[in-house]
Amino acid sequence: MSSRITPLTDPVHGANSRRLAWLASDADSIPIGTAFLRLFNSPGQEHLAELTLGVHPAERRQHVGSQLLNAAVAAARADARRCVIAQAEAGSPGDHFLPSHGFRKVLALRFSRLPLADVDTTALAEIIERPHPGYRLMSWHGTVPDGLAETFTDSRRAMDDMPMDDTDYGTVTWDVDRVRAAAKAVEQRGDHLHTVVAVDTSDDSIAGFTELVVPSNGRGDGQHYGTGVLPEHRGHSLGRWMKAESIRHAHGRYPDLGGLLTDTADSNTHMRQINDSLGYTPTHTTHQYQLEL
Numbered sequence: 001m002s003s004r005i006t007p008l009t010d011p012v013h014g015a016n017s018r019r020l021a022w023l024a025s026d027a028d029s030i031p032i033g034t035a036f037l038r039l040f041n042s043p044g045q046e047h048l049a050e051l052t053l054g055v056h057p058a059e060r061r062q063h064v065g066s067q068l069l070n071a072a073v074a075a076a077r078a079d080a081r082r083c084v085i086a087q088a089e090a091g092s093p094g095d096h097f098l099p100s101h102g103f104r105k106v107l108a109l110r111f112s113r114l115p116l117a118d119v120d121t122t123a124l125a126e127i128i129e130r131p132h133p134g135y136r137l138m139s140w141h142g143t144v145p146d147g148l149a150e151t152f153t154d155s156r157r158a159m160d161d162m163p164m165d166d167t168d169y170g171t172v173t174w175d176v177d178r179v180r181a182a183a184k185a186v187e188q189r190g191d192h193l194h195t196v197v198a199v200d201t202s203d204d205s206i207a208g209f210t211e212l213v214v215p216s217n218g219r220g221d222g223q224h225y226g227t228g229v230l231p232e233h234r235g236h237s238l239g240r241w242m243k244a245e246s247i248r249h250a251h252g253r254y255p256d257l258g259g260l261l262t263d264t265a266d267s268n269t270h271m272r273q274i275n276d277s278l279g280y281t282p283t284h285t286t287h288q289y290q291l292e293l
Helices: 064-078 093-100 121-129 146-159 176-189 238-253 269-277
Strands: 004-008 017-025 031-040 048-055 083-089 104-115 135-141 192-200 205-214 220-229 257-265 281-292
Touching: 004 064, 017 064, 031 064, 048 064, 064 083, 083 093, 093 281, 104 269, 121 238, 135 238, 146 176, 146 192, 146 205, 146 220, 176 192, 192 238, 205 238, 220 238, 238 257, 238 269, 257 269
Parallel strands: 048 083, 220 257
Antiparallel strands: 004 017, 017 031, 031 048, 083 281, 104 257, 104 281, 135 192, 192 205, 205 220
């Protein structure tokens, strides 16, 4: 069966990317699939496109996905992209579809969840209150305070060597405007951004950070956005310290919140150990695939 592929106008354009979209429909004009292609345009990532593709289960194995993929890949090539990345849950139809169309697996991401009802607050307090000579914790809601904006932006390089295995993800360049724009995007959705940082007491610079986003109604699950410690400050258990404080905050401030979600590269054994020690349990694995153009 040949479906009709229609390019759509997608209003989702940000400061660092723009998005293309396609709709697949059958002979009766009933939608049966979609594809979205995010084209990154920030320095260090102009080579990259990210694909999200879905086909109605009843329409699979009818070449609908292949047609959508062809449209997206053609657009990526026309925009001089070097590679396209896509994710699929391990064992899902997409996990079989992508490698059959030339994608190679480049990264495995382990997703874990911490049920807040199971949190041992006494053990958590012990982690947080344990002395970390030369450092102190700080936190804020929403956008970083003006007085910390520069050092917080500088601390973002803690993520530069985050394990990405064979993914050609490029480099993400942060400045104060981008940091503020990211926080503003969370605010505009109505969600709550909470940031915990470890501060070097010798010069009041930020040595590491962890970010947590909680749904607007304080229900469901919160999502960890990132945890990183600058290379020169590693080895002092700052990551575990900050994340424990973030958990304590969520547990105390949002009584109806069910749990906290996090994802970590399977090869990032250090962060996996931190998550395990804090009570996170694996839920599923997602594979990231890459197509070289």
